[in-house]
Amino acid sequence: MKILRANAGALTNFEVLDFLRSRGAAKDPTRIIVPVAPSEFKVFEYLEQSAACCQTRESIKEFVEKCKKYNLAKAEILNIINIRPSSVVEIDPIVEENEKRLGDSVEELVEMVAEVFPPPPTKTELDEDKQEEIPDGQEMETS
Template identity: 30%
Template sequence: MEVLDRQEALVSNYEVLMVLQEEDQRHKKIKPKSHVKYPENVSTLKFEALQYLNGTACSTQSAAQIAALKSGLAGYDLTKAEVLQIINLRPKKPVELFLIIEECEERFGDAEIEEIMRVILTALPRDDDDDDDEEGGEEEGDEAQGEGEMDVDQDHS
């Protein structure tokens, strides 16, 4: 078999998530009206992909953030695949960038690496570290408050 019209494109996890969510919404709208049924393996694949992608960084991204990142990185000699990996992985530290960019040390100096990191952190802010700290603080505060309430209740007994 020969492919006559080959379309080749790289898509980010964010774009895949948006397509799957749109398809899921479309399917939910037509499902009650129609007896059209997806094969079970397609439904399972869609469900598992949505579940996975909703647990990754792409679930908090927006098209505007990705566009800002791409324009911010336009001045650097990065391949499309490297930009895609930056979008998908959202590196927080320069060492993570070294794993994404091929021959990073030879291609970029320390100042350029820091500038690329600044662009990434500005365009794609990460809130996953902040959530962990906030949750921990809230839990400790809730426990302390709960203990204080127990002491008050015991005094009234």
């Protein structure tokens, strides 16, 4: 990945996650020789548990295109992508004066978010990923 313009704008959580993956960040505990700082691994682990882990570049582009009719600010679109609200109540703190600006289309926006972006992993799915089988048949949680 090559930086074309420094500080060109804010990044989505997906873009940060994609960048960390390209640098070698992974869930693999044998990550001995990778150029990723421990703080970057913490960010990677957090983003792997967020909605960003299920997103794609195509879904983000599709969402941005579909959002044009709502006349949302770039920061509002970015927050919707990062947070992936699943109800009208979650849209309220993201979109300023949403009732006045969006009216009845708030519900339509929430439905579009659910349609374009896959749901984030649930707590139980994340816990299952952390479980590993040990020889005597017992399960042990890894950190």
